[in-house]
Amino acid sequence: MAEIVLDGVSKRFPDGTTAVHDVNLTIADREFVILVGPSGCGKSTTLNMIAGLEEISAGELRIDGVRVNERAPRDRDIAMVFQSYALYPHMTVRENMAFPLTLAKTPKPEIAAKVQHAAELLDLTALLDRRPANLSGGQRQRVAMGRALVRDPKAFLMDEPLSNLDAKLRVQMRTSISRLQKRLGTTTVYVTHDQTEAMTLGDRIVIMESGLVQQVGAPQDIYDHPANRFVAGFIGSPAMNFLPAEVHDDGLHTVIGTIPVRRAGLPREVVAGIRPELFQDTRIRHGASFTGTVDIIESMGAEKLAYFTFEPGTSFTQETQVVARLDAKSPISEGDPTTLWYDPAAVHLFHPETGVNLT
Ligand code: ATP
Numbered sequence: 001m002a003e004i005v006l007d008g009v010s011k012r013f014p015d016g017t018t019a020v021h022d023v024n025l026t027i028a029d030r031e032f033v034i035l036v037g038p039s040g041c042g043k044s045t046t047l048n049m050i051a052g053l054e055e056i057s058a059g060e061l062r063i064d065g066v067r068v069n070e071r072a073p074r075d076r077d078i079a080m081v082f083q084s085y086a087l088y089p090h091m092t093v094r095e096n097m098a099f100p101l102t103l104a105k106t107p108k109p110e111i112a113a114k115v116q117h118a119a120e121l122l123d124l125t126a127l128l129d130r131r132p133a134n135l136s137g138g139q140r141q142r143v144a145m146g147r148a149l150v151r152d153p154k155a156f157l158m159d160e161p162l163s164n165l166d167a168k169l170r171v172q173m174r175t176s177i178s179r180l181q182k183r184l185g186t187t188t189v190y191v192t193h194d195q196t197e198a199m200t201l202g203d204r205i206v207i208m209e210s211g212l213v214q215q216v217g218a219p220q221d222i223y224d225h226p227a228n229r230f231v232a233g234f235i236g237s238p239a240m241n242f243l244p245a246e247v248h249d250d251g252l253h254t255v256i257g258t259i260p261v262r263r264a265g266l267p268r269e270v271v272a273g274i275r276p277e278l279f280q281d282t283r284i285r286h287g288a289s290f291t292g293t294v295d296i297i298e299s300m301g302a303e304k305l306a307y308f309t310f311e312p313g314t315s316f317t318q319e320t321q322v323v324a325r326l327d328a329k330s331p332i333s334e335g336d337p338t339t340l341w342y343d344p345a346a347v348h349l350f351h352p353e354t355g356v357n358l359t
Pocket of ligand 1: 013014015017018019037038039040041042043044045046193
């Protein structure tokens with residue numbers, strides 16, 4: 001059992017920087033929670049406070065109901081996996097993995113059994129006598145995981161553990177971490193700036209920006225119901241299209257024409273948010289449409305991205321780019337006037353100043 005509770009947790013550095021502001025979060029036993037956000041948003045600082053590597057300036061951190069603010073990292077029964085792996089170059093894989101247990105003066109036969117078990121789980125058995133210099137990046141990463149695993153800790157904390165791997169390996173390791181976490185059922189808090197990693201790995205995602213939690217939820221819920229414009233733009237790839245819109249009786253006037261959405265109680269101006277994947281080509285003529293000229297098509301294999309540029313007009317002073325994600329068979333081509341269709345009910349509306357989702 002390992003429930004981690006952050007109760008109004010903040011971090012203020014001596015130079016006055018507030019890196020984390022009033023975070024309230026309950027991480028359930030066995031849960032896999034991802035802290036995600038752009039560089040500098042405070043995710044590593046939050047993780048370091050849970051680990052005990054960074055002092056908590058305000059609020060309380062509880063593990064299984066016990067306040068641990070003042071407890072040293074080694075007394076929190078938590079294992080951390082770093083981006084750098086932090087392996088000892090002069091030790092073999094076996095010695096590296098055994099290290100935390102050797103330090104804790106665990107009896108030798110018990111160490112051997114635990115290392116063996118972790119090596120089997122991580123497919124490292126054949127590599128136990130090698131040194132880190134003779135391992136690939138992915139193998140080193142697994143050794144770092146193994147070293148965390150042998151301790152059988154209450155929780156794993158991982159700070160960008162895959163960021164040093166190439167794209168293909170990252171995807172492979174992502175699925176193996178996911179499988180391992182499900183199998184072990186150990187509470188895990190995982191930091192990443194990569195929204196795909198966040199979407200695919202976590203039971204729940206915590207999206208942070210400027211030290212503040214912007215939204216907490218299951219990946220699909222966050223994608224479907226982003227709380228604000230920041231979250232809407234951060235989750236989803238390519239990012240959501242944002243169009244300044246004037247609210248009129250017949251709908252929202254935007255650079256792509258009128259979006260037939262009529263809602264009471266909207267401010268005079270809003271920002272309309274349309275996911276690139278909401279657009280359909282002329283094979284599915286349904287809902288509302290707009291017509292524009294495709295500047296550029298990027299072929300991605302299974303799908304293609306079509307970019308439109310709308311020049312500033314009388315009411316909209318900014319050039320606006322709109323991207324649509326269509327399947328590879330879509331009969332569109334660069335330079336042609338093209339009509340795309342979308343469901344106006346799925347358009348998000350954001351407050352122009354606060355960014356709050358009004359839909
Ligand atoms: P990254 O992905 O780049 O690691 P992050 O989201 O993990 O970013 P943090 O490392 O938690 O962000 O940093 C949050 C904020 O706190 C940043 O503005 C950073 O500059 C600041 N910060 C971090 N450590 C210190 C420190 N020791 N003293 C002052 N400010 C710090």
